[in-house]
Structure formats: structure tokens, C-alpha cells
Amino acid sequence: MELGIIGLGKMGGNMAERLRRAGHKVVGFDFSKEATAKLTAAGSLGVDSLEDLVANLSAPRAIWIMVPSGDPVDQTIAKLKPLMQKGDIFIDGGNSNYKDTQRRHDELVPEGFGFVDCGTSGGIWGISEGYSMMIGGDKEVVESLRPIFETLAPGKDEGWGRVGPSGAGHFVKMVHNGIEYGLMQAYAEGFSILKAKKVLDLDLLQIASIWQKGSVVRSWLLDLTTDALRKNINLDGLEAFVPDSGEGRWTVFEAIDLNVSAPVITESLLRRVRSREENNFTDRMLAVMRNEFGGHAVKKS
Missing domain, CATH: 3.40.50.720 (NAD(P)-binding Rossmann-like Domain)
Known part of the structure; x- marks a missing residue:
């Protein structure tokens, strides 16, 4: 054809x-x-x-x-x-x-x-x-x-x-990408927790490889994550800037319109938005408020 x-x-x-x-x-x-x-x-x-x-x-x-x-x-x-x-x-x-x-x-x-x-x-x-x-x-x-x-x-x-x-294909793909946002966020947070536990000296690549076989969290996305860690275990040279192509936003809008609770997908979208903010104003506001009511130290650039 x-x-x-x-x-x-x-x-x-x-x-x-x-x-x-x-x-x-x-x-x-x-x-x-x-x-x-x-x-x-x-x-x-x-x-x-x-x-x-x-x-x-x-x-x-x-x-x-x-x-x-x-x-x-x-x-x-x-x-x-x-x-x-x-x-x-x-x-x-x-x-x-x-x-x-x-x-x-x-x-x-x-x-x-x-x-x-x-x-x-x-x-x-x-x-x-x-x-x-x-x-x-x-x-x-x-x-x-x-x-x-x-x-x-x-x-x-x-x-x-x-x-x-008509429209069903793109609607299903939209939700598919919303789910993808949530899965990616969960993996990213989990590996961040593992990396932060310095006292245990955990090998992220070893752990990812173990999870690939038999684990309930095994997936093709985990396979790709494992490959990425193998190439660059500390993610050197990468910026924490994550764009979104639109489908995640549309999924959240549809969830609201349909009165369906979708907190994981929504939060994963918001985390992507936050990743693109330099010198985050929200966090600076939080720091100022803590200083005002409790006298907590504020770091200055």
C-alpha cells in the first residue's frame, strides 16, 4: 500500500x-x-x-x-x-x-x-x-x-x-500521556530518595537492573531509565528542565470537566511546570514567610 x-x-x-x-x-x-x-x-x-x-x-x-x-x-x-x-x-x-x-x-x-x-x-x-x-x-x-x-x-x-x-484516538492518547507523566514522576522521585540515602551507598544502576526482572514496577520505561543510568549515572550535564507537549494539561482539564479525581497526573504536570522556573518565586515567598513568623534564616544569592 x-x-x-x-x-x-x-x-x-x-x-x-x-x-x-x-x-x-x-x-x-x-x-x-x-x-x-x-x-x-x-x-x-x-x-x-x-x-x-x-x-x-x-x-x-x-x-x-x-x-x-x-x-x-x-x-x-x-x-x-x-x-x-x-x-x-x-x-x-x-x-x-x-x-x-x-x-x-x-x-x-x-x-x-x-x-x-x-x-x-x-x-x-x-x-x-x-x-x-x-x-x-x-x-x-x-x-x-x-x-x-x-x-x-x-x-x-x-x-x-x-x-x-473521530477524536477517540487522540483522546485515548491524551490520557495515555497523562499516565506517562505520573509514571515518570514516580520513578524520578523514587530514584531521588535512593540517591539521597548516602549512608547506604546505594548503586542506582544495580537497583534499576534488579527491578527489571520479576518486580511489580518493571516496565519498558524502567528499561529505558536503566539504559540512561548506565550511560550517565549522575546525570552530569543535564538541566532540570522538563517541557510538556500539551497532553498532560488536556488530561487534567478533562478530569476536572468529568469530575474525576486525578491528583497524581495533576501533580506530575505541575512538577514539570515548576522545573522550568528559574529562581522560583513561590519558594522565595515561602522562605520570606518563615522568616517573618519564626525568624528562620533566609539564604541570599
């Missing part, structure tokens, strides 16, 4: 290569000429314009969009629409807000296009391990893309599925 991919970053490029190895024709576009050249050198076809992307795909076309959420997705679709024809399918494989996804579906379907949202997880490891794909959209459209999903997934019938109508 043929597939066009827009956005040849680490995930998009790796997806293209996994598909190529399985015999699919892949045509890719990216604003980076280096990325398109790399795709061509690998045996697929990298092009320099959306016009060339569409022209090199047979109808009905399927085009996978891997660009940042929000306006970039709308702009990409707007530029593609005049080049495409009824029956062609747009696949949003990025981390879009599910409400935007539902709007795009409702706009495109009456015009004769298919629209599928695919929450995609797997990162840089997807090329070898396969991608977890949470898919939303009309059943017949999703089914028509089965060869693509089966190839990208960890197994033909593993790690992917249509989870509901």
Missing part, C-alpha cells in the same frame, strides 16, 4: 523506514531538505513540495500528517485539499487535541474526504519495536488502512486498534 508522510522527524522518518522494509511505497515531504534526501537515500521518495507528494501517490491517497498540534495541522490540511480528490484520506498521527480532531472530521467528511486520528506512541524505538496506535474514525476508513497499521504495529493484531469514532 502507498502512503504519503508529512513531517520526517525522528518518528516520521522511522515510520517511513519501517513501512519501506515491509514493501510499502512511501513518499515523504519535509521542510528540511536533509530529511527528504535521507528518505530518498534509504529507498523511499523524498519530495520538496506538497504538490509533488500528492502527484507521486495513486488515488485513493492516504497521507499521514506528523506536524505540531493546532494551527500547523489546519494549515497543512488547507494546503493539501485543493490537490486531493474525493476518497482520499487524511491521517493525523500527531498529538492533536481531540476536540480539534472532531471539528476537522466534521469539516472534511462532507467534502468527500476520509479523516482518521491516530494517537501514536513508540518514539525513536518504534522502528524496531513497532508503534502503539490508538485510532479514531469511521470504521470503513480505518479498515481501508489496515495494511499500514498492521505494518507499523508491534504485531499484526497487537498494539493497535480502532478505539472509537
Whole structure:
């Protein structure tokens, strides 16, 4: 099956290569000429314009969009629409807000296009391990893309599925990332406690390796953490700056709207926000208050 991919970053490029190895024709576009050249050198076809992307795909076309959420997705679709024809399918494989996804579906379907949202997880490891794909959209459209999903997934019938109508894929991926925030925060705090117990001289890499086998906290995330500790046990040269790509925030907003208590996910999001604050004003305010009511010492820069 043929597939066009827009956005040849680490995930998009790796997806293209996994598909190529399985015999699919892949045509890719990216604003980076280096990325398109790399795709061509690998045996697929990298092009320099959306016009060339569409022209090199047979109808009905399927085009996978891997660009940042929000306006970039709308702009990409707007530029593609005049080049495409009824029956062609747009696949949003990025981390879009599910409400935007539902709007795009409702706009495109009456015009004769298919629209599928695919929450995609797997990162840089997807090329070898396969991608977890949470898919939303009309059943017949999703089914028509089965060869693509089966190839990208960890197994033909593993790690992917249509989870509901339009927007469901991105909604499930949103919650998936919220859970990921909580898991990451718990691991980070646990290892920090271990490291702080200097008197026991604990070996974090040894402990992580022990937990990998048989422990109830074993996971792929722990495996990746163990690999990171093996490369840099003291995390030298790294800053405590943790961005968030939006899904964690949206998960918290949905929890509030649905009256669902989600304190762990919420706190893990707030910790990420705090990591980006230099000379934290909140903590300085706490120090000043302690000094005012109790005469506690205040450290000055």
C-alpha cells in the first residue's frame, strides 16, 4: 500500500523506514531538505513540495500528517485539499487535541474526504519495536488502512486498534500521556530518595537492573531509565528542565470537566511546570514567610 508522510522527524522518518522494509511505497515531504534526501537515500521518495507528494501517490491517497498540534495541522490540511480528490484520506498521527480532531472530521467528511486520528506512541524505538496506535474514525476508513497499521504495529493484531469514532484516538492518547507523566514522576522521585540515602551507598544502576526482572514496577520505561543510568549515572550535564507537549494539561482539564479525581497526573504536570522556573518565586515567598513568623534564616544569592 502507498502512503504519503508529512513531517520526517525522528518518528516520521522511522515510520517511513519501517513501512519501506515491509514493501510499502512511501513518499515523504519535509521542510528540511536533509530529511527528504535521507528518505530518498534509504529507498523511499523524498519530495520538496506538497504538490509533488500528492502527484507521486495513486488515488485513493492516504497521507499521514506528523506536524505540531493546532494551527500547523489546519494549515497543512488547507494546503493539501485543493490537490486531493474525493476518497482520499487524511491521517493525523500527531498529538492533536481531540476536540480539534472532531471539528476537522466534521469539516472534511462532507467534502468527500476520509479523516482518521491516530494517537501514536513508540518514539525513536518504534522502528524496531513497532508503534502503539490508538485510532479514531469511521470504521470503513480505518479498515481501508489496515495494511499500514498492521505494518507499523508491534504485531499484526497487537498494539493497535480502532478505539472509537473521530477524536477517540487522540483522546485515548491524551490520557495515555497523562499516565506517562505520573509514571515518570514516580520513578524520578523514587530514584531521588535512593540517591539521597548516602549512608547506604546505594548503586542506582544495580537497583534499576534488579527491578527489571520479576518486580511489580518493571516496565519498558524502567528499561529505558536503566539504559540512561548506565550511560550517565549522575546525570552530569543535564538541566532540570522538563517541557510538556500539551497532553498532560488536556488530561487534567478533562478530569476536572468529568469530575474525576486525578491528583497524581495533576501533580506530575505541575512538577514539570515548576522545573522550568528559574529562581522560583513561590519558594522565595515561602522562605520570606518563615522568616517573618519564626525568624528562620533566609539564604541570599
